[in-house]
Amino acid sequence: MRARKNQLFFPEGEVVGAVRGVVLFGLCFLAGGAVASPVIKRVDAPKTAKQWAKYEVSLDIRAAYQNPFDPEQVEVWAIFRAPDGRRVKVPGFYFEPWRIGNPGGVVLTNPGKERHELSGRPCFKVRFCPVEPGVYSFEVFVRDKTGLTKAGPFTFHCLPSEGHGFVRISEGNPRYFEFDDGSPFVPVGLCVPWARGNWEGDTYDHYIAKISESGGNAIRVWMCHWAWLEWTPGGKGSLRGYRGVGWYNQRICANFDRILELCEQYGVYVMLCFNNACWEFGRPDGKHWAYDSWGGNPYNVKNGGPCLRPADFWTNPEARRLYKRKLRYIVARWGYSPNVWAWELWNEIGRASEAIAQWHKEMASYLRKVDPNRHLVTTSSWDPLPNEHLWEEMDFTQIHGDLSLVEPMLDKYPGKPLVVGEGPVDEEGRAIRRSLWRALLSGAAGPPLTWAFLGRGCPIDRNDFWGLYKAISRFVKGIPLGRLSPRKPKV
Incomplete structure (x- = not known):
């Protein structure tokens, strides 16, 4: 087997x-x-x-x-x-x-x-x-x-059961995914970083069920940005259960238990993103010391952590030790599941320095050491072509938004699948439709995972664009992409 x-x-x-x-x-x-x-x-x-x-x-x-x-x-x-x-x-x-x-x-x-x-x-x-x-x-x-x-x-x-096993890199063509039993896995779905109940249907129960009903099989979820496992006590709202670095909020863990149960129920595979760099180290609006940024980060020395400044996180030995402890907990609690498609270390890490690239190599190596099921490991960056060392220990590369980067990334890293982890979204559906087909036909491992939100709502729900996902799901179903060898057209 x-x-x-x-x-x-x-x-x-x-x-x-x-x-x-x-x-x-x-x-x-x-x-x-x-x-x-x-x-x-x-x-x-x-x-x-x-x-x-x-x-x-x-x-x-x-x-x-x-x-x-x-x-x-x-x-x-x-x-x-x-x-x-x-x-x-x-x-x-x-x-x-x-x-x-x-x-x-x-x-x-x-x-x-x-x-x-x-x-x-x-x-x-x-x-x-x-x-x-x-x-x-x-x-x-x-x-x-x-x-x-x-x-x-x-x-x-x-x-015995009829499951396919865990998601792996295709043995026939390393630009694509397949399951343990050799059947293809072409991810089709959404990026739903959070679900806050701000409108009807704004729950993970709804999104996961709709992805499945539309023929999809993939979702990207953030384990951060008000769903942190570890954070500093305080802040607004009912942020109960936090005790600082090295203590993991059991209410939040219950949420992720349920998210994974929903994925298992509906046949959806989750890319679980652990951290969001631009918020946890410095908010885009410049409020660097806000509670949901470095001001509340448990690795901040002012909150009992080991780091004087955000940059220390990547090199401080105690910070690395504490982060590995968190990775061990994540693997122990959720690493049993074949419906975990991949572990994603960071969302949009940015222009990766050599220290950041080395940190990624160390943490990916540690995950493979403690994870008995060898889930795939990745990260993401807003830098168009980041430090190439960032991807050395990643099982697949990832871009967000800019589909013109699909072919350059595939050319630069020909032995790895490429995933578009955040695809464009619009109210008319034209950008969604174009992106789904363009990424797939350009050689990505699947269509983009469409960013679910625009303004106050989900345009895919609001305008019933789920048919776009039904169409592309039917197209890829049964196509053995791992056995194909895409070639650039001659012009």
Whole structure:
């Protein structure tokens, strides 16, 4: 099965070493009697699972820590043994069961309108994606400053399903995407950076359903700009749940749990963007010290972070360490899902300096180290042809808006797919229609992801332009783009 070679397997020697650590610590405890190791009080795990679907393990533990999000204080993970004997290490994460309390349970990213209710006790979880049918076994591990404890083995039976697997770069033509099973993935959809409930239908439930109904399969979502995982307490509206750098807002996490569930329900694949540079480091309106800019950024030393100025973020060792911790949490919580098309490190990073390019290389490498499912990694820039080192460790390149850059980018980076992550939008639909076809027929990996908003509203909804997406979805359906070799016309 092609899927298995893309999953990050755990070497046998490291598994033995981890178990040996548990045994040795237990012997020390028996001999000295002075140290209490962490305790795994309860493990809840289903007996069955579906291939390509979420398998979730819940742990009730007792351990010594102050910050449950810091794996240097408390680390939870599991090692799964696949039916063919291979092992996969999956990081665990801290979880609070917040229920979305908006009318109808719809998902917004508007701190002034969102409502959440705590619906149970916190715990730790491990989320895993079984990639083949059969019987799996697994063990769970907890480590804190006092030692290491394990529980298991546990077993479950994975039933076959009709899923296609994770999105990969096409083996036949690296300018396009395909799934683990070799079927093509041509992204068709919208860029919906936020959904704030400002008009009827302005919810992620609505946009994801409409993308699917129109034959689309892709959405780009921001995990920032009032949907930050970590930020500084304060600000206007009901920005509850923030505690500064290294603490991840569980209300916001509940929103993204639901967004991913909607994507899985409707067969839509999400490019999840972690940060927005022009806002988080300096707002376009010049209000550099505003709460939603560097003034509220948790990496700012005035807010308890390690950086005196925005530029320090890229080079400060402590900032890089803290950011990797956040990446680990993101992978642990959402990395199980095949419906995560790609991780996007930044929105429109701008003219990338060498320090920024090196930061991207380091973080992309770290993601591949901790993500057992090897999701694709990308970023974006408003610079027409940014520092070429920016793209070295990215799986695909990305531009926004200017479609005249499609062919120059493909010429400069011929071995990578190109995605137009933000496509033009207008009230007449002409710019939308032209952009969809122009990008695809110019060699991009798919049509642009149309920017959803114009003024106060969504023109695609307001003018019912969904038929444009139905047409291009029908056109690309079944076309094996990964097996084609586009050539420039001779003139």
